Amino acid sequence: MLPPFSLYCFFIGRMADEICFFNKDTLIVKAPKRSPLALRMVVLLFALACGVYICLICLRQTRFNDKIRFLNVRVIEEQPCSASGMKNLEIPNVHFPKPKTFSSCGFDGFLKRKVDATRGWCCVALCCTPLSRSDCSDLISAINGSRSSIAEMRFEPSDPRSDGSEVHSSNPKEECGCNPVRFFAILSMQRSGSGWFETLLNSHMNVSSNGEILGAKERRSNVSTIIDMLDKVYNLDFFTSASKNECSAAVGFKWMLNQGVMQHHKEIVQYFNKRGVSAIFLFRRNQLRRMISLLANSYDSQAKILNGTHKSHVHSSREAQILANYKPKVNATLLIHNLKEAEKTIAKALEYFKCTRKIVLYYEDIVSNRTKLVDVQEFLRLPYRELTSSQVKIHSGPLSKQIENWGDIQKAITGTPYESFLNQDYQL
Numbered sequence: 100m101l102p103p104f105s106l107y108c109f110f111i112g113r114m115a116d117e118i119c120f121f122n123k124d125t126l127i128v129k130a131p132k133r134s135p136l137a138l139r140m141v142v143l144l145f146a147l148a149c150g151v152y153i154c155l156i157c158l159r160q161t162r163f164n165d166k167i168r169f170l171n172v173r174v175i176e177e178q179p180c181s182a183s184g185m186k187n188l189e190i191p192n193v194h195f196p197k198p199k200t201f202s203s204c205g206f207d208g209f210l211k212r213k214v215d216a217t218r219g220w221c222c223v224a225l226c227c228t229p230l231s232r233s234d235c236s237d238l239i240s241a242i243n244g245s246r247s248s249i250a251e252m253r254f255e256p257s258d259p260r261s262d263g264s265e266v267h268s269s270n271p272k273e274e275c276g277c278n279p280v281r282f283f284a285i286l287s288m289q290r291s292g293s294g295w296f297e298t299l300l301n302s303h304m305n306v307s308s309n310g311e312i313l314g315a316k317e318r319r320s321n322v323s324t325i326i327d328m329l330d331k332v333y334n335l336d337f338f339t340s341a342s343k344n345e346c347s348a349a350v351g352f353k354w355m356l357n358q359g360v361m362q363h364h365k366e367i368v369q370y371f372n373k374r375g376v377s378a379i380f381l382f383r384r385n386q387l388r389r390m391i392s393l394l395a396n397s398y399d400s401q402a403k404i405l406n407g408t409h410k411s412h413v414h415s416s417r418e419a420q421i422l423a424n425y426k427p428k429v430n431a432t433l434l435i436h437n438l439k440e441a442e443k444t445i446a447k448a449l450e451y452f453k454c455t456r457k458i459v460l461y462y463e464d465i466v467s468n469r470t471k472l473v474d475v476q477e478f479l480r481l482p483y484r485e486l487t488s489s490q491v492k493i494h495s496g497p498l499s500k501q502i503e504n505w506g507d508i509q510k511a512i513t514g515t516p517y518e519s520f521l522n523q524d525y526q527l
């Protein structure tokens with residue numbers, strides 16, 4: 100199997116050399132100058148051999164799925180399993196998006212700045228600047244006088260969830276036009292540390308991860324609305340607080356499995372493989388801790404413990420302490436069933452995306468071993484940076500102090516495969 104594969108990869112290399120990207124939305128693949136039928140047949144045969152080879156790898160990997168809880172980070176890079184293997188070659192994992200909404204700014208002041216709560220972003224197309232609402236309307240009317248073709252003008256109040264409240268202009272400067280961009284999606288489940296993970300990624304100047312953009316139900320009412328959103332994000336036509344002043348090398352967003360991923364997995368996998376979107380799976384090993392976080396967060400969405408505002412993520416240990424004071428009661432009868440369901444969902448998701456380029460991460464591993472973040476940056480082919488987040492972990496310390504009915508839970512879980520969840524602890 101190996102010799103034809105490596106030979107084939109040589110061909111891929113040759114073809115890649117022939118691919119040009121210039122000033123067009125689409126990429127152009129120049130056909131080799133001389134392509135006699137015989138050569139085409141050879142290429143086709145190699146393609147078939149490679150397809151079989153790749154599928155064998157995929158099959159082998161699925162057998163590992165039942166062991167996922169015990170595995171560390173695995174980086175799996177492969178071409179998609181697809182009968183039309185040749186076609187996928189033409190779409191490498193590198194992109195040169197040309198935003199539709201792009202127009203040169205024509206006004207000053209897009210440097211990074213700290214803003215306070217009374218200001219927001221004043222945006223014209225993709226260009227934004229921190230301003231108050233009234234200054235923004237002045238600016239928009241001033242610009243509107245001279246430029247009639249601007250697609251979008253708006254005022255966005257500053258996002259209370261944004262980390263560090265730093266605002267970036269998102270002007271994709273001319274000099275970034277030839278900067279290769281990789282597409283990614285963080286696929287995760289609620290309360291698995293994905294918010295924290297995303298702030299880490301966004302602390303890299305070349306990364307824009309746009310948050311939970313498919314959280315709103317109307318954006319995922321059907322497959323076509325989902326695909327529209329994906330197109331917008333990956334064409335860099337979607338503006339959020341994560342959009343950067345610097346050249347982007349990786350663009351993506353955070354997507355929970357229950358936000359249409361599992362439901363429309365077929366079309367989504369197809370889209371990922373077609374457009375070369377890499378998946379970053381982020382799960383939590385200790386699903387019991389996730390359950391507690393879910394219960395506490397859902398309680399706070401009603402109770403709003405912190406001065407009447409609901410917070411899913413906090414930036415001070417005092418706030419974390421206040422939130423952690425609430426001890427949820429876990430339904431002991433349903434506990435084992437719920438833990439099993441969560442595990443099944445994870446296994447299913449990995450099965451669905453088995454032939455997508457992906458990395459599988461566990462929250463606990465990143466917490467205890469920051470070199471995992473090096474793996475992520477390598478996966479996204481980013482220049483290495485120290486990644487930082489100002490988020491503070493809400494629930495830390497032993498579980499016995501976090502559950503109201505600790506005795507019942509201990510009894511229900513002892514003697515099951517989940518027993519180890521009771522004792523694991525870690526520090527952020």
Ligand SMILES: *[C@@H]1O[C@H](CO)[C@@H](O)[C@H](O)[C@H]1NC(C)=O
Pocket residue numbers: 239240243244252
């Ligand atoms: C821009 O100007 C046009 C007329 O010149 C007006 O109809 C439109 O509402 C203005 N847009 C904004 C955002 O002010």
Ligand SMILES: *[C@@H]1O[C@H](CO)[C@@H](O)[C@H](O)[C@H]1NC(C)=O
Pocket residue numbers: 317320321323324
């Ligand atoms: C998908 O949903 C959008 C908005 O809810 C709707 O306009 C559109 O017609 C729907 N498309 C299909 C194929 O159902």
Ligand SMILES: *[C@@H]1O[C@H](CO)[C@@H](O)[C@H](O)[C@H]1NC(C)=O
Pocket residue numbers: 278304305344345346347348481482
């Ligand atoms: C990161 O952004 C900087 C500033 O815009 C740019 O000079 C650099 O080329 C970018 N790096 C990558 C890998 O895109």
Ligand SMILES: *[C@@H]1O[C@H](CO)[C@@H](O)[C@H](O)[C@H]1NC(C)=O
Pocket residue numbers: 405406
């Ligand atoms: C919330 O209330 C505390 C006192 O309980 C106060 O010290 C703090 O400044 C308040 N924070 C906000 C954002 O109002």
Ligand SMILES: *[C@@H]1O[C@H](CO)[C@@H](O)[C@H](O)[C@H]1NC(C)=O
Pocket residue numbers: 430431432433
């Ligand atoms: C646990 O959940 C089950 C099923 O929803 C329910 O019948 C039971 O009353 C719950 N137990 C407690 C203690 O809330």
Ligand SMILES: *[C@@H]1O[C@H](CO)[C@@H](O)[C@H](O)[C@H]1NC(C)=O
Pocket residue numbers: 172468470471474
């Ligand atoms: C930390 O992560 C790196 C990268 O995945 C790995 O090589 C290393 O063995 C890990 N260290 C520990 C102590 O687990």
